[in-house]
Amino acid sequence: MNRVLNENEVVLENVNLHLCHLGTKMNCCGLLTAQKEPVPLKSVEVEVEVRDHVATVVSTLNYENKEDKPLEAVFVFPLPGDAAVCHFSAKIGQTEIVAEVKEKQEAREEYDDALSSGRQAFLLEESDQSPDIFSMSVGSLPPGESASIRLEYVTELAVQADEGLRFCLPAVLNPRYQPRGSEGNPVQVTSVPASLVPYSLSFSARVSSARPVSKVESNCPLDPLQYLNTEQTQATVKLSAGHKFDRDVELLIYYKDAHQPTAVVEAGQASAKPGTLMGDPVVMLSLYPEFAQAVMSSVASCGEFVFLLDRSGSMQGERMKSARDTLLLLLKSLPMGCYFNIISFGDSYEHIFPKSVEYSQQTMEEALKKVEEMEADLGGTEILEPLKHIYSQRCISNQPRQVFVFTDGEVTNTKKVINLVKKNSGSHRCFSFGIGEGASSALISGLAKEGGGHAQFITGTDRMQPKVMQSLRFALQPAVEDISVKWDLPRGVSVTVLSPPITALFQGQRSLVYAQLTGQSSKAAEGCVTVKYSLAGQPSKNKLNFSLKPAEDTGLTVHRLAAQTLIRSLEMEEREHSGEGDGGVKKKVVELSVQSGVSSAFTAFIAVNKGDGEAIQGPLVRRNVPTPMQFQCMMLCESDDFCNAAPCSFDLDDYEEDEGGSEDDEDDYENRFGPGLRGCALGMRNDVAKPKQPPRDPLLQLVSLQKASGCWVLDPALAAALGKTSEEVEKPKPSGQVKQDVWATILALIWLHGFKMDAQEEWDLLAMKAVSWLRTQNAPGVTECVEAGNTLLGCKVPKNVLGL
Structure with missing residues (x-):
């Protein structure tokens, strides 16, 4: 080499050299270096406003083209799985362009037409594979031009085991495993180690509630919490300066007396037609059913417990060890008289028993012996087939089926998996656990929601065991049956429930219900909602009285969340009846999406600068903006399927600035990863000895x-x-x-x-x-x-x- 490369360049050059040498593919193809192909994204600013258990998130992405050619920048990034994207705009100089929601194909054609005619255009769309992946295209950014993109979404905050509300800003988008033989192309993600991401992140949050904010915690360093009033019902918090963009930013928000049922009535949009979703008031009910202590202290002595464990390559190391320890606790905690099985999966699946067996000393010992031998050595993350296998097994009489799914959740067929769980929701409950940063929130939350169970996320230094054992407690509680919601409203007011029926209730866990209120009532009028259900054979009910007077200063947050809830239900219906009918459901989704301004699987945001600027000269150069990668590079096998078989640490401190490694280095990697699979840092110094196993806890x-x-x-x-x-x-x-x-x-x-x-x-x-x-x-x-x-x-x- 004629010039001295800096440390980062050495790593990138060596990675690309050795991958070419191996003839393998890596999902961080198209890796960009500062000298050769600069990325125009300069910074990301995120502002979050949390009100009770709902968050409004505004992200501002600042682009600048320092090249001498016009650019198209493409950024693929994750959002929470249930986020309702409701605003997208761009500012170029003093000109602001607000995007419109249009049918997806129409939006793509308009975008392409704009680029071909030299106009600036911006496109934001949800992935066809998973609702928690979005791609943004910033097209025709002229040389020297800057653009500021504003993206806004609203999302519900999930309740954690310790009563905290969890907000997660996904930063990591790991490659998604695509099952062999599946249709469609996986989302093309450019992933690099976090230290090489060429843009910065700033993050701040404002929290307000009717109840005092007791504390805010995070997996990332925070500046001290600042209270804005003496009642401590409003507070602000910021991410400490110097945050490495190498993990999801997770906030846990704690209120005093958080488990109180509430109702928020939001006035309709003044410009919208009365009788429509956006024109009428919408109520959001937050319900916390209370169960009798006698029932809660009892534990079922029956049930079929199926534990479905991810053994893909990305589960190796501490994740796999924690999973084995958790299975030990689970197996020791099962009641005598129940049935169980353990199925592990990668790009194939294995079961300990051909079908669920009765729990005994012998079967428990046999299972534990095999659990101790489990490693993350089954390749990819094919979750659909083992689920089909579970559902193909006949249910055992008087043994309610409970499925526990453990995965780091990186698949491309999320919608198919969730649809399968929904189809079989009448025969089981599904409890899901997302392990590590980058786990698909759409997959983990969707499994539990459609399976009538409960979802947990295990990130950073979280211990898996307490969260899993809480879910086992839920599974051992008697199932709540015959759930109904009855409304009592003043004369002249009718209700249209927008949420799907409640299928599961657990002690201390919130259920959200959205409903559209049509008609007129006095401002002092009140409504009442009663949740009735049967628990352990005993009928029970919980009542909530609420004012119909709209809350002040809520914007349209509740309307957008309600629209998102209805859109997701309709999308699920469309997938269930794909190929049948006249596409009427899809038409409803598009109409609702356009009316509410909330994105869907069938629509996209499109913004075109229709100013009189000069047409851009020269060809448009495409630049993929990289996302941070969570401590590992994922390899691709000789086939085009993601195998996730050989994640390896990517630490700059481990490498020397030379032009390559020796044959001994290659042999060492072959020994570690198996024939044909060597670490992505192949040829660079990596002489760290395998750590000794710590003594057992x-x-x-x-x-x-x-x-x-x-x-x-x-x-x-x-x-x-x-x-x-x-x-x-x-x-x-x-x-x-x-x-x-x-x-x-x-x-x-x-x-x-x-x-x-x-x-x-x-x-x-x-x-x-x-x-x-x-x-x-x-x-x-x-x-x-x-x-x-x-x-x-x-x-x-x-x-x-x-x-x-």
């Missing part, structure tokens, strides 16, 4: 010794888990009729309560099983055992706290 060590029935046995392994010798554990056992397994089980319970209360949500269910087992023993000397156990372990846990 003491909690998991103790849990692994529990029997399926709930008891522990007195043996050296238990003594070691308790930090004692066999003699130290056996000697204090009260004499008489006390059985060894009773003594061992009481010791284990005391240890859990004495040393692991901070992780109680992880072991609570298996402790309940242990207590149930003890009760069936009618064992004498329990009080003496508790006293002796406390003395041995140095604890002071009362007998009643143990549940005895």
Whole structure:
């Protein structure tokens, strides 16, 4: 080489050199360097306004063309899966162009026509594959020209296990696995390590609620929370300067007394025709049903539990270890008498048992042995086929089916997967877990929503176990049945419910209902909504009275969310009946999308600068704006299918500024990744030794010794888990009729309560099983055992706290 390359260039040059040498493809093809092909996106500014449990997000993307040729910049990026994109505009100099929503093909043709005639044009459209991926095309940006793009969307905030409301700004868009033989082309994403992303991010949020804001947390460094009033009902927070754009920005917002049912009535748009969705008032109900404590404390002793685990290459490392530990807790917590199976998948799938088997000591041990051997070695992320296999199995009488899906959620056929779950929603509940940044929120949320279950996201340093165990608690609760919503409104006011029927209710979890109110009423009028349902055979109901007076200063947020809800329902209906009918449902979606200004699968935002500027001379150069990549490069196999088989760390510190590696380097990568698959940093120095396995967590060590029935046995392994010798554990056992397994089980319970209360949500269910087992023993000397156990372990846990 004739000149000295800087560190970043060395990495990029070597990556491209060695990929060409290997004859493989990489999804970060078209990688751009500052000297050769500059990217015109300079900065991203994000402002979020959170009101109670709804967020309005305004993103401003600033472009500048420093080349001597006119450019078309294409940026593919993620949004929350249930986001309603409702505004798109561009500002060039002092001229602002506001985009219109049009039928997708019409918008694309208008965009192409504008470019061919030399006019500036802007196009924003949802991916055909997944509703959480959007692409934006900024066309005909002349040399030296700047453009500022404003994108606005509204989204509901999901309730977390600890009652926080989760807002996520997706920054990472990992390559999506495309199943072999599937139709359509995957979204072409240019991905680079975050340190090479050539644009900056600034982020601020304003939070307001009728209840005080108690705290705001994030997975990214934040400046201190600033309260704007003495009641602490309004606050602002900013992302600390210097944030690396290498992960999703996640905010957790906590209010005092958050679980109160509420109703917000929003006035219609003055310019819209009365009787239409945008012209009438719309009400958003936030319902939190309360269940009787007696029902909540009971745990079902039946059910078929199917655990579907992602073993694609992107799950390797800590994700896979955490998944194995979680399956250990799940299997130990299942009730005797239930049925279970574990199915793992990549671009194929494997099951531990041909069909679900009855839970026993033998089947539990067999399953755990195979779980310990599981690695992230099954290639891609083909989730559709294992789901079809599960649904093809006949349901077991009196054993309600519960499906738990664990995945980092990077697939192109999201809509097909969700549609399959919806078709089978009458026979099961689906609980989903999105693991890591880049997981598709549309996939994870859609699985749970259409499967009548609950979704959880596990990002950053989150522990998987407590979130999964909360979902298992939901699954073990009696299913809420016969759910109905009854409206009581003043004379002259009618209601049209826009949300799909509620199919699942869980203790402490919110249900949102949108409805259009037509007709006139006095400002002082009130309405009432009653949710009726049956739980454990007992009829129950919850009532909410609300004022029909529209809330002030809400904009059209509620209307747009309501429109989005109805649009998604209609899109699902269209997919179910694809190829049938006259396209009437699609026509309804387009009309509703255009009327409300909310994007859909069948529409797009199009803005054209129709000014009298001179036609652009010369050919238009296309530039793909890269998105950050989460710590790894995904490889493509010899086929064109994403295999995700060999993600590898991409750390600049690991590489030397030379022109390539040795044959030994290639052999080393072949050993690590298998024949034909070598790391994307092939040929660069990577001499980091494989870390030694850390000692097993003491909690998991103790849990692994529990029997399926709930008891522990007195043996050296238990003594070691308790930090004692066999003699130290056996000697204090009260004499008489006390059985060894009773003594061992009481010791284990005391240890859990004495040393692991901070992780109680992880072991609570298996402790309940242990207590149930003890009760069936009618064992004498329990009080003496508790006293002796406390003395041995140095604890002071009362007998009643143990549940005895």
